[in-house]
Amino acid sequence: MKRNFSLLIIVLLFSNCKEKAKEVQNEPLSAIEYSMVNNANFILENPEINSVSIGIYKDGETHIGYYGEIDKGKNNLPNDNSLFEIASVTKSFTGIITAQAVLDGKIKVDDDIRTYLDDSYPNLVFEDRPIQIRDLLTHTSGIRRDFSVVLSKLFTLDATQEEKTNIVNYNSEDLQKDLKQYKLDRIPGSRYEYSPVVGPEILAMILEKVYNKSFSNLLNDQILNKADMNQTQLQLTTEESSNLVNSYTDEGLLVQPMPLPVKGAGAGLKSSIPDLIKYTKYLLDTDNPVINEMQKPLFNDVLEGDLYGYFWQLNDDGEFMHNGGTHGSTNWVIVSPEINAGFTVMFNSNGDTSGTLINNIANRILNDLENYPKKNAYFSVRKKIMENTNKGIEFYNKLKLEKLEDFDFEDSSMLNSIGYELLGHEQNEDAIKVFKLLVSEFPNEGNPYDSLGEAYYINEQYELSLKNYKKALELNPKNDNARNAIDEINKII
Structure with a gap:
């Protein structure tokens, strides 16, 4: 029987990978180098994948590797200055700020979200159950991704320039206006249904209100400055934009950067591999009460067997993780306190093949770290x-x-x-x-x-x-x- 977790049948289409694994018997690599190089080369056998960027933090040491090429045929590797759209991994940052707000007594996870909105919103209740903070954090609010005509275009690859402009101009007032018109058809907190933008953006508005600070300032004060993540931000200057890597569909179509709606709390951050490793190091601080709070289970998806905390997917063995993807990039951030390790893996391509392959390499790297120092x-x-x-x-x-x-x-x-x-x-x-x-x-x-x-x-x-x-x-x-x-x-x- 074929097991889905760690194996995948892949037709061997050997591409001209720019860095090949050294022969085991001739030039041994460290266990982590061995994992990074071999996993990357294995993935680069697939022509849909342009580049693979990996960062691993293990037992106080940082390991980073870049493989393939950003643009096919140009031999241009990503590097430590390369910036990537981390998409939905942004939600994990929003989750941490929310956890801090809970610890600060600003909000409670069981609070009715209408407490923090500027109108009554009688429509945000179904069978006497209002939407709570925990529902936004676990994608169980009942607000679907087709919530807004404007925001729905965010997930359309062929959106027109006018539609992209409408997304960029979509603000908190527009969100609240659409929120007033929305009609729930299920009990909040009863069913998981992924909400790419709306849930995190409502939370961002609430967080801004209770702290009387902008969401970007909250990001800087509560996470980015503390973790020394000086390459991670929502908005890029013209100079910084030159470091944003090109991204592609599986079919090789160049994709423009994703428009940034509302606050950017659901998918707006850009970051580098060194910064994401700093993030995993920050997340491994078991003495930090915020990190412990954001790992608390808030919803158990019995049907799928998944457990969710403050936007993080949780495992029984203490691992927590989040992935993200735009039309042309996909990534994972996975943290395992039990083995004192965390890692990120990034493709500058996305599609059905890329989505499957990044799950495959993430599983393999996690297995390798669990078996460390033995090699695979x-x-x-x-x-x-x-x-x-x-x-x-x-x-x-x-x-x-x-x-x-x-x-x-x-x-x-x-x-x-x-x-x-x-x-x-x-x-x-x-x-x-x-x-x-x-x-x-x-x-x-x-x-x-x-x-x-x-x-x-x-x-x-x-x-x-x-x-x-x-x-x-x-x-x-x-x-x-x-x-x-x-x-x-x-x-x-």
Whole structure:
């Protein structure tokens, strides 16, 4: 069975990556360098991706790497002065300011938002439940993304210049005017539905009112100055704009920077990789009561199994994260206090492929940091197996024998991923060899047998497929995939 968390079938389209990983046996890299270089090169095999920028903060040390090129064919790497639109990651800053307001006694998360607005807004109640501060923070207010005709154009790639101008000119008064006309159709706080702009912008207005300061000043005073993030801001000067990297769709279309509506609290910040690493360092301060407050769970999405705090998505193991994307850029910021690490990864491209790939690399980097200081054997093993499966398996066994202390061999998804990549190339016999190795390495896990069963099925070796699916079901009686496969095979044989 293919696992979605850490594997992805990708057709190998090798591009002319500008920085290649050094051979493990010739010039060893540090564990974090190894992760950064190999993960970036793996992603740059896909022609949709122009550049990959990675910053990692781990145990007091900062690691930064830039790979690919901003503009295809120009050999222009991003650098420490490059600025990126971080889009919805901006919301995480708004969440921190809101957490500070709660600690300062300015607001409460259960407050009716109408308390802080200049009119009565009887329409912002459904079945006697008003919209609360917590609902804005967790995308559960019931206000949909089609809230405003003007703001809806923010998410349209082919918006006209007039529509973009209307977005830039859309202000707090316009937002309140549209808010008065909006009709709720669900109980606030009952269902998650992502609100790209409206929720954060309402919060920004509330924060400005209770502090009697502009949102940009609150950003500077409460976060940017404290974290020494001197390259991060909402508005850029003409000189600073020259450092804003070009961004592209997956199809290679150059995309103009996103217009900045209202306060910019939902998606307006631009930042650099060094500044985002300073941000993760700031977020790892467990003695800071604001950081602890903003991690408090405010909504549990039972249907999806997700937990949300002050705009942050939370994990049971203490990790918290946020991602962002414009029409031409996408990024993640992920923080794991348990391993004293945080990182950001940035593409200057976006689309379906980019969105999938940035999730893939974020998962891989997080896995690598969790297994630190061991390195991920996947990259070197994959390379050898894709060149020659038999020799690659020999290489795997030799590497495990000689470098067990240096590399992680405990994650079964490594061989599973390689096997499915071979299946994607219709190299069925080679995939079977890899899955057989996987089964021998993890004989007590059900998933390897499921994967081997699938490979045999694709190769029309139904008896062997049935045998492995039965073993997979024996080890995991909840494996519906194996159960359904067994039924299908029984119809064939």
